[in-house]
Every structure is written in C-alpha cells, then in structure tokens.
Amino acid sequence: MVDNEYHVASYVVRTRPEDGGRVAERINAVPGLEVHVEQQGKLVVTAEACNVRELAEFATSLGDVGGVISVAPVYHEYENTPGAMSK
DSSP: OOEEEEEEEEEEEEGGGGGGHHHHHHHHSSTTTTEEEEEEEEEEEEEESSSSSHHHHHHHHHHHHHEEEEEEEEEEEEOTTSSOOOO
C-alpha cells in the first residue's frame, strides 16, 4: 500500500422515491460519504478514501443501506501525492 493515497469516487444510488430522504440521511451519517443530490429516489453520492480497500468498503456499505435498490459507480480518481490525505 502506498502512503498518501487519495481516492474520490461517485455513485448513483437508487431507492424507491418515498425512501430517498431516509436513505440520504443514513448515507450522510457515514464519515467519508456525502449525498449531494436526492431527487425522486435517485441519489448522487461521493466517497473520499485513503486507499482503494476503504473505497471498496464504502461501495459495499452503500448497497447494505436499507432501502437501496442499486448502486452504480460513475467516477473514480486516484492521486498519490505527498500529504494528500491522512487519517
């Protein structure tokens, strides 16, 4: 594993329209995850992580949130720079 990795990814998360707000609250409660938009059961979520394993765990946890129908990855960027991100 490389020190000073920084990963950011985005996902589209689908729920039933009536569950969107509740699911967004649950996702926003997880450090490293943020819901940017929730509209009629479609959520745009970003994840920031220190390594690819943590990013994969975030993706898995999105699918485990009650009310989530599907999780589709949209974007992933990786940087390896001094001081990029530390826990």
